[in-house]
Each structure stands twice: as structure tokens, then as C-alpha cells.
Amino acid sequence: MKKLLIIIIGILINNSLLAEDGYRLWLRYNTVHDPALLQQYRQQITSILSPGDADGLFRAQQELITGLSGLLGKQISMQMGVNNGTVMVGLPQHFSFIRTLVGDTALARLGEEGFIIRTTRRDGKSVILITGNKEAGILYGVFHFLRLLQTHQPIQQLNISSTPKIQLRLLNHWDNLNRTVERGYAGGSIWDWQRLPGYIDQRYIDYARANASIGINGTVLTNVNANAMVLTEAWLQKVAALANVFRQYHLKVYLTARFSAPVEIGKLKTADPLNAEVKQWWKEKANEIYRSIPDFGGFLVKANSEGQPGPQNYQRTHADGANMLADAVAPHGGIVMWRAFVYSNESPEDRFKQAYNDFKPLDGQFRKNVLVQVKNGPIDFQPREPFHPLFGAMPQTPLMMEFQLTQEYMGFATHLVYQAPLFKEVLNADTHSKSSSTVAQIIDGTANNHTLTGMAGVANIGSDINWTGHPFGQANWYTLGRLAWDNSLTSAQIANEWIRQTFSNKKAFVDTVQQLMLASREIMVNYMTPLGLHHIMGYGHHYGPAPWYNKAPRADWNPVYFHKADSIGIGFDRTASGSNALAQYQPAVRQQFENMATCPEYFLLWFHHVPWDHKMRSGKTLWETMCDKYYSGVDSVRWMQRSWNRMQNFIDAERFNQVRQLLAIQEQEAVWWRNACLLYFQTFSRKAIPAGYEKPDRTLQYYQELSFPYAPN
Ligand code: BDP
Numbered sequence: 054m055k056k057l058l059i060i061i062i063g064i065l066i067n068n069s070l071l072a073e074d075g076y077r078l079w080l081r082y083n084t085v086h087d088p089a090l091l092q093q094y095r096q097q098i099t100s101i102l103s104p105g106d107a108d109g110l111f112r113a114q115q116e117l118i119t120g121l122s123g124l125l126g127k128q129i130s131m132q133m134g135v136n137n138g139t140v141m142v143g144l145p146q147h148f149s150f151i152r153t154l155v156g157d158t159a160l161a162r163l164g165e166e167g168f169i170i171r172t173t174r175r176d177g178k179s180v181i182l183i184t185g186n187k188e189a190g191i192l193y194g195v196f197h198f199l200r201l202l203q204t205h206q207p208i209q210q211l212n213i214s215s216t217p218k219i220q221l222r223l224l225n226h227w228d229n230l231n232r233t234v235e236r237g238y239a240g241g242s243i244w245d246w247q248r249l250p251g252y253i254d255q256r257y258i259d260y261a262r263a264n265a266s267i268g269i270n271g272t273v274l275t276n277v278n279a280n281a282m283v284l285t286e287a288w289l290q291k292v293a294a295l296a297n298v299f300r301q302y303h304l305k306v307y308l309t310a311r312f313s314a315p316v317e318i319g320k321l322k323t324a325d326p327l328n329a330e331v332k333q334w335w336k337e338k339a340n341e342i343y344r345s346i347p348d349f350g351g352f353l354v355k356a357n358s359e360g361q362p363g364p365q366n367y368q369r370t371h372a373d374g375a376n377m378l379a380d381a382v383a384p385h386g387g388i389v390m391w392r393a394f395v396y397s398n399e400s401p402e403d404r405f406k407q408a409y410n411d412f413k414p415l416d417g418q419f420r421k422n423v424l425v426q427v428k429n430g431p432i433d434f435q436p437r438e439p440f441h442p443l444f445g446a447m448p449q450t451p452l453m454m455e456f457q458l459t460q461e462y463m464g465f466a467t468h469l470v471y472q473a474p475l476f477k478e479v480l481n482a483d484t485h486s487k488s489s490s491t492v493a494q495i496i497d498g499t500a501n502n503h504t505l506t507g508m509a510g511v512a513n514i515g516s517d518i519n520w521t522g523h524p525f526g527q528a529n530w531y532t533l534g535r536l537a538w539d540n541s542l543t544s545a546q547i548a549n550e551w552i553r554q555t556f557s558n559k560k561a562f563v564d565t566v567q568q569l570m571l572a573s574r575e576i577m578v579n580y581m582t583p584l585g586l587h588h589i590m591g592y593g594h595h596y597g598p599a600p601w602y603n604k605a606p607r608a609d610w611n612p613v614y615f616h617k618a619d620s621i622g623i624g625f626d627r628t629a630s631g632s633n634a635l636a637q638y639q640p641a642v643r644q645q646f647e648n649m650a651t652c653p654e655y656f657l658l659w660f661h662h663v664p665w666d667h668k669m670r671s672g673k674t675l676w677e678t679m680c681d682k683y684y685s686g687v688d689s690v691r692w693m694q695r696s697w698n699r700m701q702n703f704i705d706a707e708r709f710n711q712v713r714q715l716l717a718i719q720e721q722e723a724v725w726w727r728n729a730c731l732l733y734f735q736t737f738s739r740k741a742i743p744a745g746y747e748k749p750d751r752t753l754q755y756y757q758e759l760s761f762p763y764a765p766n
Contacts, residue, residue, distance in 0.1 A: 073705035075519025078263050078527055079554035082123030082203070086558065090205055094125055097208055098181070099138030101131045104147045109188035112301050113142060113195045116262065120199040139180045140198070142191060150175070151184050159214065160186060166270070166303075167216030168194030172209065181211060189270075189303040196266040204553040215539075218497045221388070221424070221453065221507030222537035223271040223307070224264070224530075225353065226514070230280050230288070236459050236595075238466035238765055239515030239522035244274060250294030257295060260514070261302035267534025271305040273509070277355035277392065279311035281318045284338060293345040305350035307390075310378060312354065313362040314338075325367035326377035335381040343385040351387035352378055353426070358395040371395075371411060372418040379420040390453055390507065391419075393427045393443055398607035403625075403632035404614075405431045409442050416447040424453040424507050429479045431634070432615075434462050434511075435587040436578045437475070439646070439656055442637035444492045445484030445500075453507035454479075454496045458529045460513065461595055463577055465765070466522025468719045469693065469712070470577045471570035473532045473544035480540050485639035493540045508537040523715055524708050527555060528570065544571060562703040569696050572689065578655070580686025580723040584679060585624065585658035588615040589730065594764035597722065598729040601757055616658070618737040622665050622675065624658030635660060654678075665738040676738045683727040684746050690716070690723045729756035 085091040098121060103114050114131065117140065121129040135141070145151040145160065152160070155169055163169065168185040183194040197215065201208055227235040228242035243256055264272065274292065275283050282288055296306040315321040315334040325331055342349050356363025356374055364374030375391040382389065396407040412425060419425070425447065430438020434457040444452060456476055463470045480493035487500055494500040496508060510533035513521045521527050531551045535542055548570045552563050581598070582589060589600035589612040603613045617625055627634035628647045635643045646652045646660050654670060657663060667675040694716045701709055728749035731742060733756075742748065 073707045075524050075527070075708060075711075076259075078520065079203075079531055079551055080120075080263060080266055081554065082120050082199070084126035085124055085202065085205070087205065091126065094202060094208070095127070097138050098125060098129065098140060099136050101129060101140050101142060102133070102135060102180075103131060103142040105131065107143070107147065107188075110142065110144075110191060112262075112265075113188070113192045116192075116199070117142065117195050120195075121202075124199070124202045135175045135178050135180055137178045137180075139175075139178065140183065141175070141180050142183045142195065144184065144186070144188070144191065148182075148184070151182070154182075155184070162216065163190055163214070164216055166190050166193060166268075167214070168197065170194055170198055170211050170213040172211045181208070192265055192303055193268055200266075200550065200554065204550050205558045217268055217538045218540055219506045219508050219537045220498075220504070221271055221350075221390075221509075222269050222534060223273060223507060223509040224269060224458075224512045224514070224533070225273045225277070225455070225509045226512045227276040227278075227459070228274065229276050230282060234515055235276050235278060236457075236461040236511070236766070237513075237515050238459065239513060239520065239526065240517040241515060243514060243516055244291075244295070246288070246291055249291035253294065253298060257298045261299045261304050263520075263530075264304050264534065265302040267531055268538035269534045270303055271307055271350050272299065272512075273307040273309060273353045273390075275309045277309050277353065278359070278361060279309035279355070281311040281314035283308055284310070284314055284342075285318055286341070289342060289345060296346045296349070300348060305348055306346060307350035307353055308342075310352040310354050311362065312356045312364070312366075312374060323367065324362065326364045326369050326373045327367075332377055332380070335378060339381040339385060339387065343387075347385075349382075349385070349387060351382050351389055351422075353390045353392070354378065355392045355394065357397075358392070370415060370418070372415045375423045375425075376418075376420045379423045383420070383422050388422045388424065388505065389420075390424050390426045390509070392455070393425050393441075394433075394455075396609065398609055403627065403634050404609040405625075405627060405634040406632065406637060409446060409637045412443055413446050415450075417449040419450050422505070424451045424505060426453040426455050426507070426509060428455045428457075429476070432588055436463060436574070436582050437478075437585070437655060438587065439659055440479050440482040440484065440492050442634075444482075444495045445486030445490050445639065446637070448486070448501040451498065451503040451505045451507070452495055453509060454492075455509050455511065456533065457511040458513040458526075458533060459511055460523075460526070460529075462581075462590060464581075464719060464722060465596065466513065466517075466526055467715055467722065468577060469523060469525045469569075469573050469716060470529075471525065471532075471544070471548060471573045472529045473536070473547050474571060474574045476532065476536055477544050480536070483642070485641040497540060508533070519711075524555075524711055525570070527551075556704050556708070559703055562700055565696050565700060569693050573693065576686055576689040576693070578686075579682045580690065580726045583682030583686070584654060584675075585656045585660070586616055586730075587659065588612060591761065591764070594761055594766040596761050596764040597759070598726045598756070600730055600733050616734075617662060618734055620737055620739070622663045622667065623734065623737065624662045625660070626662040627660045631662070665740060674740075676740045677743055679734065680731060680742050680746065683731055687720070687723045687727050690720045694720060725756070729753070732756065 165187045166189045168190040171182045185191045232242040313324045315324045319334045355361050357365040379389045393408045396404045427441050427443050482492050484490045490500040498506040513526045528551045548567045591597045591599040592602045600612045603611045605611045635647050665676045669678045732753035
């Protein structure tokens with residue numbers, strides 16, 4: 054009895070001393086709450102056996118000790134010898150029985166990053182084996198094992214084998230050297246450049262742990278709107294210091310390469326990719342980088358887009374530019390990720406079509422170590438976009454997915470928006486370019502037999518104590534890693550495991566919050582851009598609605614360019630009678646979207662200019678349906694608030710209150726979106742907001758006059 058009391062007090066102290074400020078992300082390792090389960094786990098896990106002198110296993114061992122000791126509420130340590138419940142962690146060369154037990158074929162299938170977790174018997178004792186071909190696999194296996202406990206899974210008969218579906222699983226930081234973050238809403242950059250390389254912030258280690266725990270194996274440290282200075286010697290030392298930390302967690306470092314760097318920091322007269330001196334400059338630059346960072350991943354490049362320099366400045370193609378850089382890093386095993394987010398305002402062409410027009414003809418012209426990185430949709434990370442028509446259109450080129458975790462168009466770090474349903478919607482879309490060619494199959498290489506594959510998420514991480522500003526922003530970071538590892542996971546599975554690790558395993562909590570998360574993306578679409586509306590946000594900072602805006606220096610930055618509302622109707626005609634962007638899709642996709650009767654209503658205004666009194670499938674008119682959507686969006690935010698309020702007793706007051714306050718702002722901003730958009734569109738539709746709906750309490754003029762000179766951007 055006394056012992057039990059001590060244990061209980063121990064658990065209480067252990068769990069309550071740790072402030073729930075969100076810093077620990079999904080790696081909290083609080084002691085398992087359920088006493089019966091805790092007792093079971095304590096019987097099933099008693100010690101760790103792992104080679105003490107194996108350098109490469111050190112971080113995995115450390116994590117296992119910390120994780121298990123926390124979860125089991127008692128010290129679990131490395132011991133010699135095998136007992137019932139020993140967790141054996143090692144490579145086949147460490148434990149000779151592994152090869153026979155697992156078999157060479159199964160081991161080979163694991164590759165460099167895969168792992169096996171198995172319950173087996175050694176010396177008559179029941180043990181749990183975590184193994185892989187390489188240290189990286191073991192690290193991932195350890196995190197997976199800890200996740201099983203964190204999410205209260207049974208562990209008596211484990212037989213798990215897992216390998217990543219995608220090779221490059223990356224974060225893209227849009228972090229500037231002055232520590233501002235482009236489109237960052239969670240504070241400043243976590244890279245403390247000024248104090249690097251001498252000062253290693255604990256954050257770097259925790260960042261690397263968090264990434265490793267979800268399988269992320271690379272990070273691009275710098276903004277795509279790049280600064281060449283990061284490629285100078287002094288800065289490369291800082292980068293190398295980060296790489297030294299990250300390497301221990303199997304996280305590679307990449308940089309953005311400013312195309313004009315040879316001119317800006319190399320004193321050359323040109324950056325023409327076919328110029329011999331330019332080629333030589335980049336080769337030497339690559340050699341210099343690899344001397345201090347032998348496992349440097351490579352370059353991410355934004356070229357000839359939104360004012361960035363690129364090969365087209367010299368009448369060269371994107372392939373010329375990419376290949377020149379690819380040749381520089383190839384001898385070191387590096388890669389180039391060349392972004393397809395290009396569009397020019399000099400061209401009168403529908404912005405939707407421009408990336409495809411530029412890139413499709415280049416298929417087959419890229420070096421083997423080049424990936425073309427394509428945003429999920431053709432415009433720009435909108436709440437809902439159809440899949441980018443380049444997916445499926447460049448079979449000879451590895452296409453890499455770029456998602457945006459930072460919520461530039463999704464309410465910044467204020468709105469609760471779980472993005473997995475958005476990502477899954479794109480991944481599951483069928484490009485019809487082959488018999489098995491969903492977007493997922495294009496990017497995981499199975500559709501066109503590519504082994505070089507990648508998925509990136511534009512990071513939502515900043516210096517805020519909880520990393521992502523909104524506590525639920527963490528879920529999007531988490532999702533990126535999990536989906537890049539296994540794109541067959543469902544949004545529900547990912548939400549479920551994230552909630553359990555981050556907050557609580559209590560069923561009522563998990564069920565409610567999971568439901569709320571799964572609904573949140575569609576709710577946001579409804580109060581911001583229903584029925585296929587897109588790009589109608591505030592100019593520049595992108596905060597709030599401004600569908601009326603038409604003063605941007607370029608047409609394709611103006612909301613009016615995208616919604617085209619007039620007295621007849623609303624929407625962008627991208628059929629053959631309009632810009633014919635639909636011709637960029639395979640016939641099966643095109644036909645579905647070009648026919649108003651078969652086009653999913655949630656894409657309608659992406660592709661059609663639709664009369665205000667067009668009858669929708671429900672029998673209501675377009676205008677009525679638009680009103681319904683906007684109103685239901687706001688109502689649903691109120692539903693989220695009510696659901697959340699019921700969760701008060703399940704979790705810590707700190708995070709409960711943060712989310713409660715943020716939801717209240719989200720509600721106000723949803724009302725703002727709804728009112729501003731409907732009042733404005735009403736000037737074209739000339740129809741009333743249906744009776745029974747609360748009327749906007751402000752005028753259109755009020756909304757149009759709001760200005761936000763200091764909104765983050
Ligand atoms: C847009 C952002 C801009 C980025 C650009 C990009 O507004 O800040 O630089 O995308 O992806 O969404 O290059």
C-alpha cells in the first residue's frame with residue numbers, strides 16, 4: 054500500500070512538474086494513466102539491452118531510456134543480459150541471432166531506414182527486438198515503439214515491419230537570415246544565426262528529435278526567396294554546426310540556392326548556367342560545402358518566379374539551370390529540388406496554366422539527381438485546390454510534393470485547421486495518366502518507377518514556446534512526417550495518434566477532438582472560399598478577406614482576377630470557352646471537371662463562370678448555396694467551440710485556454726469572412742441573404758476600409 058502511494062505520488066509529481074506549454078510536442082512521455090495498462094507495460098518492459106559502444110545508436114538508446122522511464126513512471130535502464138521484458142536494440146552485427154530470426158530477404162527489404170519490431174524469445178525469456186539494417190532504421194523503430202505505448206496499443210505480440218514510401222521527407226523553412234520567417238506566424242526563426250556556430254541551442258536537438266520521431270529526414274534551412282550570403286564561408290560554418298546536431302538524428306541539411314549567387318558573392322559578371330566560369334563557381338562552392346558538411350543534402354531553388362533570378366534571365370531553360378546545379382552536387386551524392394511554382398505577369402496566360410506550360414516540355418531533360426518540386430495545386434496553397442496538372446504529366450521526371458504547413462491562406466496560426474484531409478484529398482486524386490496513377494503513386498515513384506522521391510512541407514515552426522503558435526498547428530507538422538512515411542495512413546489514424554500523444558488517451562476526449570479535427574478543414578473552406586472560390590484574401594499579407602481588391606501591381610495577384618464576379622455570375626471559366634486550363638489534365642479528369650453536371654460542386658468556381666441562379670444539385674440556386682456554405686462555416690466554428698468547451702476537464706488548463714481563446718478569434722474571423730464576402734458578392738448577385746440567417750452587422754464599406762499595415766507576411 055505504502056509502495057503504491059509512493060508510486061502514485063511519484064507519477065503525479067512527474068507529470069505535473071512539467072509545464073504543459075506545448076514545447077514537448079507529441080513526445081511528452083507522461084506516465085501511462087490507466088493503472089491496469091501501466092502494470093501490464095511494466096511487466097512487458099523491464100530493461101534495455103543494446104551495445105554500449107555503438108556510437109550511432111546513442112541517440113536511439115537515450116530516447117528509449119527517457120521515453121520508457123517517463124511512460125512507465127520508473128527508471129528503465131540499459132542492462133547486460135536478457136530478462137523477461139528486455140528490449141533488445143541493435144543491428145544484425147550486434148546480435149547474431151537477428152539474421153536467422155528475420156531472414157536476409159526481410160532484412161534487405163528494410164533498406165536503410167526501415168525497421169522491425171518483434172516479440173521473440175531469447176534464452177527462454179520473452180524479449181522485444183528493435184532492429185534494422187542501419188542506425189537510422191533503429192532510431193525510427195525506437196520512436197515507433199514509444200508511440201505504441203504513448204497511444205496505449207497492446208505490445209504482447211509485436212510483429213511490425215515498416216519502411217518509408219518516400220525517400221526525401223523534408224521540411225522547407227522559409228526562414229530569413231535576419232530571423233524573420235516569411236509567412237511565419239509562430240514567432241521568429243528558430244535558427245539563432247548570430248550565435249551560431251558557437252552556441253548550440255537545446256531547441257536544435259529537440260527539433261531534430263521531433264522530426265526523427267515522425268520520420269522526417271531532411272530540412273531546408275532557408276527561405277526560397279533566397280539570400281546568397283548563406284553560401285559564404287562564415288555562414289556555412291553556422292550551417293555546419295546545425296548539421297552536426299541534426300546528423301545524430303538522421304536529419305540532413307539542405308539550403309536554398311540563389312541563382313544569382315555567382316554574381317552577388319562570387320564577383321562573376323553573369324550567372325548564366327551554360328557559362329563555364331559559372332559552372333566552375335558552383336562546383337567549387339559545392340566542394341566547399343561538402344568539405345564541412347559531408348552529408349549535405351543539396352539545393353532547393355526558386356527561380357524565375359515572383360522576381361527571383363533564374364536561368365530565363367539568360368534565355369536558358371529551367372532544365373539548364375537545374376542541371377548545372379545538379380552537376381555541381383552530383384559527385385557528392387547531392388540532389389537539386391527545382392520548384393515548379395513559376396508564373397509571370399508579363400504573360401497574359403491564366404496563372405493556373407503557366408507552370409505546366411513551362412515544365413511539361415522539359416520532361417526527360419533533367420539530370421538524374423533533380424526533382425521538380427510541385428505545389429499541391431496550380432495556384433497557391435488555397436484552402437481547396439484541384440491537384441496540380443503537372444502530376445502525371447512528366448513521367449520521366451521525379452516530381453516532389455510541396456505542401457504548406459504554415460497557414461498562409463488558412464487563418465495563420467489562429468485558426469484550428471487540421472490539414473491531413475487536404476493532403477489526402479490531393480494524394481488520392483487520380484491523375485488518370487496511367488492505370489495506377491493517383492497523385493500519391495506519382496510522388497512515391499510507383500507509377501513511373503522512380504526511386505528518387507520526395508515530399509516537403511513548408512514549415513509552420515517558429516520561436517514560440519509551443520513551436521507552431523496554435524497548439525493544433527503541431528498536428529500538421531506531425532502529419533507531414535507520418536504521411537511522407539506512409540501515404541496510406543488515413544487522416545483519422547494520424548489525428549488519433551497525435552491526439553493521444555499530445556493531449557490524452559481518454560476516449561471521450563480522443564473521440565471529440567478527432568471529430569473536430571477531421572471536420573475543421575471543410576469548415577474553413579466553407580467560411581473562406583466555398584464552392585471553388587480561391588485567392589480572395591487580403592493583399593500582400595493575405596490576412597482576412599478582400600475579394601474586392603484590384604490594385605495589385607500585377608493582375609494575377611488580384612482577387613478579382615480569380616473570382617470574376619459580375620452581374621451574370623461568378624467563377625473562372627477554365628473550360629474550352631475560357632482559358633482552357635482543363636486541357637492540361639488527362640481526358641478523364643478534364644471531362645469530369647468541364648461538365649457542370651459532373652464537376653464536384655466544391656470545385657465548381659475553379660472551372661466555371663456560373664450564373665447566380667444556376668440550380669445546384671440540392672435544387673437551390675448558386676447564390677443560396679453560397680450563402681448556406683458561408684453560414685454553415687460560421688455555425689460549425691461555433692460547434693467546434695462548444696465541443697472544445699466540453700473538454701476542459703480532460704486536459705491541462707494552459708492548452709485548454711489557449712485553444713479556447715483561439716477558437717473565439719476564429720469565430721470572429723469566420724464571421725468577418727462570411728460577411729465581407731457575401732456583402733461584396735451581393736453587389737453583383739443583387740439577391741438577398743436568405744431569411745432566417747443573422748444579418749451582417751457591418752457594412753461592406755466597413756470591411757473594405759479595414760487595413761492591416763503590420764500583419765505578418
Ligand atoms: C506564396 C507566398 C510567398 C512565397 C511563394 C512561394 O505568398 O511568400 O514566396 O508562395 O512559394 O504563397 O515561392
